[in-house]
Amino acid sequence: MGMINVVGTGPGSVANITPEALQCIQDADVVIGYATYLDLITEYLADKKVISSQMMQEVQRCTLAFEEAEAGASVAVVSGGDPGIYAMAGLIYEIAVERDSDVEINVIPGLAALNSCAARLGAPLMHDFVAISLSDLLTPWEVIEKRLHAAASADFVIAIYNPKSKRRESHIEKARDIVAQYRPLTTPVGIVTAATRDNEQIVVTTLADMLDQEINMQSCVLIGNESTYTWRNKMVTPRGYAGKYQLAK
Known part of the structure; x- marks a missing residue:
């Protein structure tokens, strides 16, 4: 009996893959993943059996992972970002339950889109937030x-995943309009597209103007709460220190 490592490769660049995740990929007999994510790590796939597929074929990929592992292989199922956040870890476990499988499963965390993008925007997630x-x-x-x-009504900072696609062009508009019912249009908004990759784009704007910016499926949109402000083109969400302590000048 083999094993399945569900591996998060982070936001895109090899520099942002954790050493543990990289080791799992290097030690695997079989690497399975969405073709776009595998294309980012081709230098580590030599001499391995690679199974790639397109979007909306997640069930097939996970089923193949079990078939390979049950035949004795060490399998790395690759997810972008963190495999436990909108990715493959949950589906692997769901299929394990359905198969009543004895395959050993390990989840190897990766840098998620929301904290990778937040780092580029400053400090927007310093208080309670939701994705x-x-x-x-x-x-x-x-x-x-x-x-x-x-x-929006509870004043969480909101990290929006999968904001816009060719099939879903209006959803981000509806989301903005919902948030605008509870927050001023001056609320800071950060948009990071293709974080850490060669085509990375970072924009700090407002709730009023966010829809004028380029947003696609590679984007993560972070909408500040009522306390979030901008400083030198960065977003800052106060944790509350200023109300409790005297800040040094």
Whole structure:
């Protein structure tokens, strides 16, 4: 019996893959993943069996991982970002339950899009925040809307995943309009596209102007709370120190 390591490769660049994740890829007999993510780590795939596929073939990839592991292989299932955040770890476990599989499963964390993007924007996640995906492929839009209302009304900083695609051009507009019901249009918004990659783009704007910016499926949109402010083109969400301590000047 082999094993499955569900590996997070971080936001994109090899420099942002953790040593543990990289070691798992190097030690694997079989590497399985979405073709776009595998293309980012080709230098580590030599002499391995590589199984790649396109979007919306996640079930097939995970099923193949079990077939390979049950035949004795050490398998690395590659996810971008962190495999436990909108990625492959959950599906691997769901399929393990369905198969009642004895394959050993390990989840190897990676830098998630939200904290990788936050680092480029300054310090927008210093207080309570939520992550919400706008993809309605697996979650009904009515549920997503309900969550947006709840997060916005509770003054969470909001990290939006999967904000816009060719099929879902209006969802980010609806999300902005929902948040604008609870927050001023001057609220800072950060948009990071293709974090750490060669085509990385970083924009700091406002709730009023965010839809004028380029947003796509490689983007993560961070909407500040009522306390978030900008300084030298960075976003800062205070943790509350100024109200409790005298800050040094």
